[in-house]
Amino acid sequence: MLIARVANFVHATSGGLRTALRELGRGYQAAGHEAVLIVPGAEAGEEETPQGRVITVPGPAVPGLGGYRVLLNHGAVRAVLRRLRPDRIEVHDRSTLRWLGGWARENGVRSMMVSHESLDGLLRLFGPGGPAGPWAADRLNARTVAAFDTVVCTTGWAQREFLRLGAAPVRVPLGVALDRFSPASRDAALRTALAGSAPVLLLHCGRLSAEKEPRLSLDTLATLRAEGVDAVLAVAGDGPLRADLSAAAERRRLPARFLGHVRDPRGLLATADVVLAPGPIETFGLSALEALASGTPAVVRSVSALPEVVGPAGVAAGPDGFPAAVRELLARPAGERRAAARTQAEGFPWSKAVEGFLDVHAGVAALPGGSAAR
The missing domain is CATH 3.40.50.2000 (Glycogen Phosphorylase B;)
Incomplete structure (x- = not known):
């Protein structure tokens, strides 16, 4: 299957998200699937890499974030997706890319949102504080759950803010390159x-x-x-x-x-x-x-x-x-x-993470409320 992955906040010197995207893409390719990554950049581009095809769509830099860019041109992203005709879409930013869940549903494409951040935590650090933080997080998380066929969290800790909504996020831990880090x-x-x-x-x-x-x-x-x-x-x-x-x-x-x-x-x-x-x-x-x-x-x-x-x-x-x-x-x-x-x-090889993500892609079903059936 062709898996279109879409992410923001990725550039040449970024850390964990860039690593995760690279290793998952390599794993998908090795398993016989076609992985395509869509990310923002200074200009349009397309290249073949070990993690699959990487398509760059022009996007503005966010002030104060050290060069990170975002995909704001929805039309350009839609045009890329129409050309690709993916079997699955995997989204790695639940703030500015939530709209892709609706696009996937309208086009009969099964969708996954990967939660890489804690809205509870971000609002606790930078938000209004008090009960307003969890309330705002719940509203935004409920929209994410409704928009996608499933939500994937990498730890039990990350699952909690979705579980309290009655949602059923799937837990799939990330991994580490055990042959590289030694x-x-x-x-x-x-x-x-x-x-x-x-x-x-x-x-x-x-x-x-x-x-x-x-x-x-x-x-x-x-x-x-x-x-x-x-x-x-x-x-x-x-x-x-x-x-x-x-x-x-x-x-x-x-x-x-x-x-x-x-x-x-x-x-x-x-x-x-x-x-x-x-x-x-x-x-x-x-x-x-x-x-x-x-x-x-x-x-x-x-x-x-x-x-x-x-x-x-x-x-x-x-x-x-x-x-x-x-x-x-x-x-x-x-x-x-x-x-x-x-x-x-050694309990976290990337091969195990790739297998878990592919299992979710194989078993995603669109159910009321965006829950996942496996």
Whole structure:
């Protein structure tokens, strides 16, 4: 079958969503299906790639988001879909692309919405607060459920805001490239370059934007050093907060190394002692899973989906508990904590994720309210 996948907020240096789209597309192609990805760009284009055909439709950049673009020209997207005549449509943005559920239904195409973000969480961070947040999330989520044949969530945590509506979202975890991310990438020379003689190397790996709360990683470093832990923090990633964070580290005299976007993070992930994942609304956390596959445990926010992903290979904590969680992981023998991290990651191969997504595509049925029958 031909699976048309449509996504916003993807560019050359974006993170988890770009990785997921690439690996799912490769898996679909390997399984004998035709995968086509439609994304926004500066200009129109089309190319064949290992993940299938990628079609770029011109779309404007969103101010303040570091170059991310959106598909606002519905007519151009419709024209591409009419030309493709897909058997399935898979949508990866439930805010600006919800209209594609209606297009699919009008054209007899079975549809899937993949929920990569928590509306509850976003409204909690940036919305009106109080009961208005959940009320608004419920209204928007109900529209998504009604528009698509099924909704896919990657964790149980991400499912909750749909389950309270009486909907039946399907849970399919994402994966990690176990052959690519490995403890074998550990690099002694890189460690010396980043940490010098410091015995503890922490790593923050992710976009430096408000919803990721990267400042907590700096605060964790400051507290640990005040408590006598000789630690250095490497920060891999870029975003609108980078300049402010770098200035804050300098002002506080913290040994934080801002590396910008790191095209190949394998050495970093395998060399760090602990990865910090402070984002409070992560619905899966691919970078944390890549760290585990690299043999590095993670400290994650207890209010996010990450505790169910990292399992016993990491420690979940609130903002005030991050330093103690780091110390808890460091107290475990290095070989033991690294082996536990890799073992946890081995439960999430991309092959399993691809199989799960294809099972949903094969079993989607349009039912009242947009529920999924399998």
